[in-house]
Amino acid sequence: MKAFSLFLDFDDTIVETRSLIAQYFNKRYGVAITAEDIKNNNGFDLALKNKGVSIEDNNVYLDFGKNFFSSFSLENFNLYPGAKDAILNLSEIYN
Numbered sequence: 494m495k496a497f498s499l500f501l502d503f504d505d506t507i508v509e510t511r512s513l514i515a516q517y518f519n520k521r522y523g524v525a526i527t528a529e530d531i532k533n534n535n536g537f538d539l540a541l542k543n544k545g546v547s548i549e550d551n552n553v554y555l556d557f558g559k560n561f562f563s564s565f566s567l568e569n570f571n572l573y574p575g576a577k578d579a580i581l582n583l584s585e586i587y588n
Contacts, residue, residue, distance in 0.1 A: 497587050511532055513561075517565075521556070521564075525544065
């Protein structure tokens with residue numbers, strides 16, 4: 494029987510990430526961005542531009558992809574209630 498792989502998007506689905514993203518941008522760019530700013534804008538680049546940061550759109554995402562996770566420890570990523578059980582259940586079906 495062929496096993497299928499499962500990929501999970503965890504941004505505010507299984508782990509609360511908006512506040513961590515806001516913390517990262519606050520520290521990285523020296524601006525006061527909140528989790529609501531991240532939620533209410535269509536992209537990190539707009540959230541930063543609305544706070545006066547001048548940066549090319551692609552550079553925001555390149556920087557985020559390269560540096561976000563290394564800026565925090567694993568303990569900073571807290572699973573939403575029920576997420577662990579859901580992942581364990583899915584892991585029985587998928588690779």
